[in-house]
Amino acid sequence: MGTRLALNIRNSHARHNYPLADERLLRRMKRMDTKRPLIAVTMGDPAGIGPEIIVGTWSETLVHDWCRPLVVGHPEILRRAVALWQTGVKVEEIGSPEEANPSPDVIPCIPCGSSDV
Numbered sequence: 001m002g003t004r005l006a007l008n009i010r011n012s013h014a015r016h017n018y019p020l021a022d023e024r025l026l027r028r029m030k031r032m033d034t035k036r037p038l039i040a041v042t043m044g045d046p047a048g049i050g051p052e053i054i055v056g057t058w059s060e061t062l063v064h065d066w067c068r069p070l071v072v073g074h075p076e077i078l079r080r081a082v083a084l085w086q087t088g089v090k091v092e093e094i095g096s097p098e099e100a101n102p103s104p105d106v107i108p109c110i111p112c113g114s115s116d117v
Contacts, residue, residue, distance in 0.1 A: 036068050038097055043073025046113070051081035058089055059104040070100040070108040078109055 044050030054071055055078065063069060071078060078091045091107045094100055100108040 036066065038100060039067040039069045040097065040110070041069055041071050043071055043077065046074055046077045051077050052084060054078065054107070055081040055085050055087060055089060058107055059087060061104060064102065064104055068100060069102050070094070070097060070110065072110045072112055074113045075109045075111055078107060082107075 041054060042050075043054065051073070057063065058069075075091050075093050082089050082091060089105055089107055091109050092101075093111055094108045095110070097110070102108050
């Protein structure tokens with residue numbers, strides 16, 4: 001039994017490039033679509049690496065399998081990070097978390113901060 005578990009973990013890691021993934025759990029989470037937690041990610045310092053980290057990892061499907069992420073920060077700063085990464089992801093400004101409809105192609109963003117950028 002221990003060998004089978006080790007093989008399953010090894011195969012899962014090789015397929016998805018993340019450890020300890022369980023396909024059954026991921027399928028269950030996808031079926032629970034609206035029950036996935038809504039997670040707000042703060043952009044951090046606009047002059048820091050936060051915007052680039054968010055944009056660079058946004059298209060990772062694992063993120064969207066486990067939760068419904070949204071960003072709190074300045075949308076224009078995120079758009080600059082999208083242009084830097086050349087991902088083609090769309091930054092969508094929203095007014096409340098309930099409006100968030102995240103996908104690997106759309107970053108919902110609740111604007112905050114100064115409009116001077």
